[in-house]
Amino acid sequence: MFDSLKEKLGSFREEVEESAEEKVDADAETQAETDADVTAATADATDQAADPTTPEPAGTGPDPTEESDGPGFAKRAKSAATGQTIIEAEDVEAPLDELEMALLQSDVELTVVDEILATIREETIGETHLITKSTTGVVQRALRKALVDVISVGQFDFEERVAAADKPLVIIFTGVNGVGKTTSIAKMAKYLEERGYSSVLANGDTYRAGANEQIEEHAEALDKKLITHQQGGDPAAVIYDGVEYAEANDVDVVLGDTAGRLHTSDDLMEQLEKIERVVDPDMTLFVDEAVAGQDAVQRARQFNDAAEIDGAILTKADADSQGGAAISIAHVTGKPILFLGVGQGYEHLEQFEPERLVDRLLGLDG
Template identity: 45%
Template sequence: MFDSLKKKLQNIRTKFASNIEEAATVQPAVEQPAPPPTVEPAPPPVITPAPPLPGKSLAPPAAREEKREDPTFFNRLKILVREREILLQEKDIEEPLMELEMVLLENDVALPVTDEIIARMKKDLVGRHRKIGASVDDLVVATLRSALCGVLGDGLDLRDYIREHERPVKILFTGVNGTGKTTTVAKVGHYLQKNGFTVVIGAGDTFRAGAIEQIRTHADRLDIKVIQHQAGADPSAVLFDAVQYAKAHEIDVVLADTAGRFHNRANLMNQLEKIRRVMKPDLVVYVDEAVAGNDAVIRAGEFNRAVGTDAVVLTKADMDSKGGAAISVAHTVGKPILFLGTGQGYDDIMPFTPRTVVDELLGGEA
């Protein structure tokens, strides 16, 4: 997952670290104490010191010199220096910042999101006294981590959501064709069952040939009840029945599969409006493929404007080496990513926790 971006971020990390290290070495005033005094022959001892003049230092020069040479004093300073402090200017990190910008754009991170990440890096690093320990890399990773977490938002834990809402919680999955809606419905059903919730699936794709069979096969394997009508039936009616079933049987969650549709196809969008009216979903989840990069981000925005979206699932993250959509979609659409799809198996689904995704991107170190 996200291998190309991960590799590039590793390089960038090294570049930042070496630039900051360089800036630190030409900046002794901030990060280092005065160098130890050059060992000069001590001045001849003053045998009879003159009485101190009013307003002058009480300590004679020889005594002050002696104090500066105290080895324990310098040892203590050296220990302090391990926690160096640095004041970076923009020019110190201009080069790696520009490279980071290019890398993000090349890996399909949307322009406004790239800008935001760069702005956060700058704000964190430039013009502020920053402590650097033995490893500058720690500072770089912390800064990158916080910039990326900043654009990824808080995420949404579906288990918490269900616990906090009246049952049944109704979740409608929508999006364009072939992105993995039906597979995601099955995976989410399995995930929720593993987490102790009861689930029913509504076979709301009555449009595409074989769609009802497809969800039925998944559900049978996972031992999940499916509410279905015949092919060509009104999906609103199917999903209404699924909700009624859940109410009657005290099922925790209704997962509604639907046919793929584009936001600009009026008839299918009207159908979706009707589904919304009849089923009254608690969450409308937009599903798209991480591999679609910027297209997925743009489509998610269009869907949100057309019908409203509460959360996003990005599938096929296992096939996505760039990670741009995963980084961009929450910030661009203003809705959290709920899950990443990471393969074709039922367990190949990952709750989207920004922190975990950033760890994955930064190699999980530091």
């Protein structure tokens, strides 16, 4: 999962390390030459003091108080003498340019890329980031902070919210056709069951041919009650009936499917707004494919603008080598990614943990 992005982040870290460590060697060599010059000048001065008749050669000998190679050399040289280095802008700019292109090629949204690069600059450049022997630590910490900052926007504890909510808790699933929305509902039913919660499925996707049959197969496989109406019925009425069933039968959670819709489809968006009015769901989850990359990011933004989602589920995350959607969606919507679909089985719904994902990307999970 996200192997391509992981490789690109590793390449960036190696390039910054190499650049900074080459500078350490160069500064150490220059410092050694300066020390030798100072020693020679001191010896000459001692000889002259012992023989006052010896004239001092005009314009010869280094001035040990004079800095070399412009401002900051003395500070760098002092650090080099103790096996340290200061990461400067010149050490990171070329690798950052390459990282910017790598992130964009991995479908990370432009504003998210800018945020990541700004954080890396802030966390790496300057004397406050003095590193002994290697820059590995500071670069790794900077990358980790930058990624965690953009991925964890709006994050909340899903299980805690489910536990604290009045029952029945109503969760509505939205998204375009074909992204695994109905399957994600079935996986969520299994996920909740494993944590001791009962659920009822309500099929608000009343217009798509075969929608009832598809969700019915899942309901039978999971031994869950399914509420459906005739094709073409009112989606809000179906989900409302699901809520009434849950109230009458002490069911904990109502999982409501909706028709796959685009933000440009006014009638479908009106249906979603009606569901909001009639049912007043506790949570609306946007579902899309991780492999959709920038398309998923833009759809998440548009759905959030139209209906205000509470969080997202990304399906096919196990097949996504780029990671752009996982990196970007929370940042552009202000709403968290809550789950990843990582396989075909009902058990393959993984709670999204930003820090764990970042550690995977940086190879820190082993």
